[in-house]
Each structure stands twice: as structure tokens, then as C-alpha cells.
Amino acid sequence: MVNLMRILLVIIGTISLILGIVGIFLPLLPTTPFLLLSAALYFKSSPKLYDWLLGQKHLGPYIRNFREKKAIPLRAKIISITLMWGSMLYCVAYLVPIIWIKFLLIAIAIGVTYHILSYRTLKK
Missing domain, CATH: 1.10.287 (Helix Hairpins)
Structure with missing residues (x-):
């Protein structure tokens, strides 16, 4: 059951990440909430994916700055x-x-x- 929940969180986090990236190019689709949701879901389900996301050249600093400094x-x-x-x-x-x-x-x-x-x- 725990593995199923982790897989589900990773899938939802990945969908959220894709929507966040698409939101960069589509003005009405919000980028920041989707990226923050992805980070939270990856944090809960996969430390490896969380570290990967925060290590991204363009998205990582954006997420950290918003999360830490609003x-x-x-x-x-x-x-x-x-x-x-x-x-x-x-x-x-x-x-x-x-x-x-x-x-x-x-x-x-x-x-x-x-x-x-x-x-x-x-x-x-």
C-alpha cells in the first residue's frame, strides 16, 4: 500500500511539473503553484526526484526563492x-x-x- 501511494504521488507530481512547465508558455496556466506542488509531492514520495527538481538550472532556484523568500x-x-x-x-x-x-x-x-x-x- 505504501509503494502504491508513493507511485501515485510521483505520478501526480510529474503531471503537476508538466503543467507548471506548460504554464511558462501559457499565460492563464499558473506556473508557481504547480511547481510548488511538484516539489511537495516529490519531497513526500521520492527524495531523489525532489533533489533533481531543486537541482534544475532554471526551475530549482525559482522554487527555492519562492518557497523561502516568497x-x-x-x-x-x-x-x-x-x-x-x-x-x-x-x-x-x-x-x-x-x-x-x-x-x-x-x-x-x-x-x-x-x-x-x-x-x-x-x-x-
């Missing part, structure tokens, strides 16, 4: 907000014909922007 690097803030607003404005202007959905997308973009900016900016 801060996001300025570059990550700028990129994520710019990509999100670009995608949202494109959708509102060209793809979505229904006015209330346009307002909903703008409201989501404002909320996500506020959420991202609410975290401290990591100083290098």
Missing part, C-alpha cells in the same frame, strides 16, 4: 504579465464575440496581475 524575480514578473496581457487583449479584440466574456477576461487579467504584483520582487 518573492518572484523581476524578469519573471515582467514576462508573465506581458504575455498574459498580450494574450488577453488579443482574445478580447479578435477571438471573443460575447461582451460579458470580454469583461470577464479583462477582470481575470487584472486579478492575476494584482496577484503577481502582490509578491515581493526578488533582488538578485
Whole structure:
């Protein structure tokens, strides 16, 4: 039973990691929560995978900084907000014909922007 639970946690952690990586490129898919979930699940199920994740060149420092300092690097803030607003404005202007959905997308973009900016900016 314990091995089955560990396998399940590794599988969910891996799915979360994939979603986190995809979230880097898709503005509405959150990256940080998925990466933090992956780290937590790997910590519980596989120290080897946990060490591997934190040792990754790009993801490891991002996870450690957020977990330890509750801060996001300025570059990550700028990129994520710019990509999100670009995608949202494109959708509102060209793809979505229904006015209330346009307002909903703008409201989501404002909320996500506020959420991202609410975290401290990591100083290098």
C-alpha cells in the first residue's frame, strides 16, 4: 500500500511539473503553484526526484526563492504579465464575440496581475 501511494504521488507530481512547465508558455496556466506542488509531492514520495527538481538550472532556484523568500524575480514578473496581457487583449479584440466574456477576461487579467504584483520582487 505504501509503494502504491508513493507511485501515485510521483505520478501526480510529474503531471503537476508538466503543467507548471506548460504554464511558462501559457499565460492563464499558473506556473508557481504547480511547481510548488511538484516539489511537495516529490519531497513526500521520492527524495531523489525532489533533489533533481531543486537541482534544475532554471526551475530549482525559482522554487527555492519562492518557497523561502516568497518573492518572484523581476524578469519573471515582467514576462508573465506581458504575455498574459498580450494574450488577453488579443482574445478580447479578435477571438471573443460575447461582451460579458470580454469583461470577464479583462477582470481575470487584472486579478492575476494584482496577484503577481502582490509578491515581493526578488533582488538578485
